[in-house]
Amino acid sequence: MVFSFILTFTISVVAAFDDECVKCDLRSSYCKTWENMTRSCECRDGFARISNGSCAMVSDLARGGMGMPPDSEEDEPFCVLGQAEKAATRILTELLSKYDRNLVPKMKGVDVDVELLIQRVSEISEIQSSSTMHILFSQIWHDPGLSFEHEEGAHCLTNLSLSHRMVDNIWLPNVCIVNSKGSAIHKSPTPNIFLAIFPNGTVWMNYRVVVESPCEMDFSFFPMDRVMCTTIFESYAFNVGKVRLHWKRQGQPVEFIDDVKLPDFHMTKFVHEKATFIYPAGVWDQLNIKLLFRRSYGFYILQIYLPTYCMVLISWISFWLDRRSLPARVTLGVSSLMALTLQYSNVSRSLPKVSYVKGLDLFMFGCIVYIFLSIVELAVVGSLEQRKQQRTNGDGDFLSDDDIKKNIFQRTFSTKSFKSGYGARHHQFSECASPEDGGEWPKTRTEWAERTYVECPEPEPPESNRHPEVENDSNNKMLVLVRQRRASRKRRKRLMSGKLFQRWTAEDMDRFCQKLFPITFTFCNLIYWMYYTAKSKD
Numbered sequence: 001m002v003f004s005f006i007l008t009f010t011i012s013v014v015a016a017f018d019d020e021c022v023k024c025d026l027r028s029s030y031c032k033t034w035e036n037m038t039r040s041c042e043c044r045d046g047f048a049r050i051s052n053g054s055c056a057m058v059s060d061l062a063r064g065g066m067g068m069p070p071d072s073e074e075d076e077p078f079c080v081l082g083q084a085e086k087a088a089t090r091i092l093t094e095l096l097s098k099y100d101r102n103l104v105p106k107m108k109g110v111d112v113d114v115e116l117l118i119q120r121v122s123e124i125s126e127i128q129s130s131s132t133m134h135i136l137f138s139q140i141w142h143d144p145g146l147s148f149e150h151e152e153g154a155h156c157l158t159n160l161s162l163s164h165r166m167v168d169n170i171w172l173p174n175v176c177i178v179n180s181k182g183s184a185i186h187k188s189p190t191p192n193i194f195l196a197i198f199p200n201g202t203v204w205m206n207y208r209v210v211v212e213s214p215c216e217m218d219f220s221f222f223p224m225d226r227v228m229c230t231t232i233f234e235s236y237a238f239n240v241g242k243v244r245l246h247w248k249r250q251g252q253p254v255e256f257i258d259d260v261k262l263p264d265f266h267m268t269k270f271v272h273e274k275a276t277f278i279y280p281a282g283v284w285d286q287l288n289i290k291l292l293f294r295r296s297y298g299f300y301i302l303q304i305y306l307p308t309y310c311m312v313l314i315s316w317i318s319f320w321l322d323r324r325s326l327p328a329r330v331t332l333g334v335s336s337l338m339a340l341t342l343q344y345s346n347v348s349r350s351l352p353k354v355s356y357v358k359g360l361d362l363f364m365f366g367c368i369v370y371i372f373l374s375i376v377e378l379a380v381v382g383s384l385e386q387r388k389q390q391r392t393n394g395d396g397d398f399l400s401d402d403d404i405k406k407n408i409f410q411r412t413f414s415t416k417s418f419k420s421g422y423g424a425r426h427h428q429f430s431e432c433a434s435p436e437d438g439g440e441w442p443k444t445r446t447e448w449a450e451r452t453y454v455e456c457p458e459p460e461p462p463e464s465n466r467h468p469e470v471e472n473d474s475n476n477k478m479l480v481l482v483r484q485r486r487a488s489r490k491r492r493k494r495l496m497s498g499k500l501f502q503r504w505t506a507e508d509m510d511r512f513c514q515k516l517f518p519i520t521f522t523f524c525n526l527i528y529w530m531y532y533t534a535k536s537k538d
Contacts, residue, residue, distance in 0.1 A: 087153030
């Protein structure tokens with residue numbers, strides 16, 4: 001019995017509380033829950049409780065001078081379901097019948113609050129230098145000619161929510177996006193326009209718009225660059241004397257429904273500010289919203305940088321190949337250079353044709369230079385290898401005894417020519433006999449150094465072929481070239497000693513490039529990445 005009594009009492013108390021909240025008028029009062037879990041109807045701001053327990057507007061109480069509204073002293077009128085719609089139609093008809101949409105609502109001008117809700121940023125185009133955004137664009141202003149708070153039945157209406165067709169029947173501040181490349185109101189399926197008129201004459205109009213705004217792009221640090229997209233709102237028809245624009249003065253004027261997610265950009269921050277612009281017709285207010293993006297360069301690392309590194313490394317394989325395999329080494333360098341050129345042309349096709357050097361251009365040019373130098377190294381190696389072969393074939397300072405015997409340059413001179421002074425002035429000769437005849441050749445290098453030619457008897461021709469006019473045996477001599485001229489040898493030595501790499505072999509050049517190219521390439525890349533990553537974070 002006790003338990004059933006407590007349960008019945010609790011249910012009755014809760015029902016009493018619920019009955020208390022049932023009396024709440026959503027327009028003038030609301031149900032408030034207190035700390036002790038009790039609930040009651042409390043008056044909203046601008047309303048005061050009167051003697052019968054209901055809430056009345058403070059302005060009505062001031063005019064009536066009594067503790068109850070002037071139109072009712074006993075009971076507050078209640079709103080009947082279905083009557084509010086009829087009252088709204090009647091009120092709207094009466095308002096528009098005496099309303100002139102061509103006149104500015106106030107002589108001193110209208111203050112318009114702008115609110116922006118960015119639904120989505122769908123694209124940023126480098127070629128067009130623009131961004132595409134879907135926004136909810138709101139304008140809020142006060143129009144005394146649309147106030148209906150004193151009309152009959154107005155207490156049953158929180159606002160007049162109207163169709164997009166009614167937009168043409170009221171005065172508009174004509175706020176537009178002056179720097180847009182294109183914009184359109186969404187139609188899904190009807191134009192997405194929201195229009196609401198509050199009892200005190202406040203007008204709230206909202207558009208759902210897709211807008212293409214210009215973006216400032218500087219590709220000097222591409223692909224670690226930044227992009228700033230700016231959208232400017234301005235009253236196209238009215239200057240500051242008629243319309244003054246403000247970002248919404250209560251609350252956050254710019255908000256995002258969701259995070260901005262783009263495949264190649266991420267938003268770092270946004271800035272909204274107010275400015276003025278002077279036209280020949282006067283001064284206009286401008287509201288700017290700037291969205292700052294940073295490029296995500298992970299795609300370019302995978303698709304450009306890593307393949308380019310591979311091409312450069314492939315061109316260096318020729319340093320470890322056989323020096324005599326010049327066709328294979330040339331093929332590696334030329335194929336790497338052609339592949340790199342094709343890769344760079346594919347990247348340039350997706351970017352605007354700017355006249356300054358981009359960050360990626362600097363990287364690609366450096367890689368092309370390294371591949372080109374690897375091909376030049378092949379030419380140097382080939383030249384050094386050819387010189388080595390020439391030295392191996394006997395291009396020395398002195399000739400051995402066997403070489404002299406095998407490689408004899410002979411010329412026949414008459415004794416008269418030597419007596420005329422040619423041989424005495426320009427050559428030193430020595431009488432010699434053939435080793436087969438018992439003669440001896442010079443044995444030491446010192447003896448060879450003192451002679452330019454060795455004079456030996458020329459063999460006699462056969463008796464049948466001897467011409468009577470030919471001189472005697474003693475008048476004919478055979479000259480053997482022993483060594484090069486001293487002056488020519490000295491001049492060549494001076495040229496050889498003046499060049500650093502003249503004494504290098506092809507093997508030395510390959511070993512030098514095996515170390516030089518990777519070390520310098522790594523050093524240049526460290527400088528490149530440290531500089532551009534630091535610039536991208538500024």
